Amino acid sequence: MRQGCDTSFVLRKGAWTAEEDTLLKKCIEKFGEGKWHLVPHRAGLSRCRKSCRLRWLNYLRPNIKRGDFDEDEVDLMLRLHKLLGNRWSLIAGRIPGRTANDVKNYWNTHLRSRVKQQKDQLKAGEPSQQTMGTIVKPQPRTISKNLNLYRDIIAHDNTNFIRPSDDGNGTNNTPSIAPVLVSPPTMFNDKINEKQVDNEVEWSFGGLLEEGVEAEDGQNSLFDFPIDNFMWDLLDSSHL
DNA sequence: AAAACCTCCAACCGCCAAGCG
């Protein structure tokens, strides 16, 4: 079985040149993403499929946000990591414009030591700010599919985020926070039980606890996650 | 000025799961 890159002929490794980037970009623009095994041949590149895919996903793809993470992004990353552990692709899927590699690198270089320090403090009996978040109790929620808030959900890879919708009169129908997470139905997309009744759709949470998935800090709680507060506030403020 | 050390991030590696014949 061939698992890694095919080494039966000479493949280029290391840093990508501008010329290679151009070739890859043109290829993806022409044929679309996917079928990565065909990409090196189509693009005329001496790179393996994985290398092409990674280069596209981490660097060439449109809408990739570069530069420092801002405070909100870091905060969100910390919360998501607390919940999901090292599932970088899931975390990145919740931070628009950031790739899993970006998130992983940022975590490893900036946050890992910080979090470790906080844990040590916690063990020593000093409550850190990070652990003072409000525990959100699980509540079944019913959200109308007619809700304007969901009207403009756009797909961004695995990320669903919304942008302000326009009613045609130039009026913004959504709260003035955009792009914004609409994570309740999507964040744990395989863990959410969705029940549709007429135009209402009811989500209930459940999978994580039963399946024994633990937050990295060992707290087996899906709801120790203040971002939900924010999301529910957002939904409540949209005149349900 | 230059050597040593450190930081950061792009890229690679190996593994796993899904899909398919």
Added chain:
DNA sequence: TCGCTTGGCGGTTGGAGGTTT
């Protein structure tokens, strides 16, 4: 059911650039 291919993921590494001595 089995074996192979492919896509995708997280962990790790190499090296460029920056900082310190």
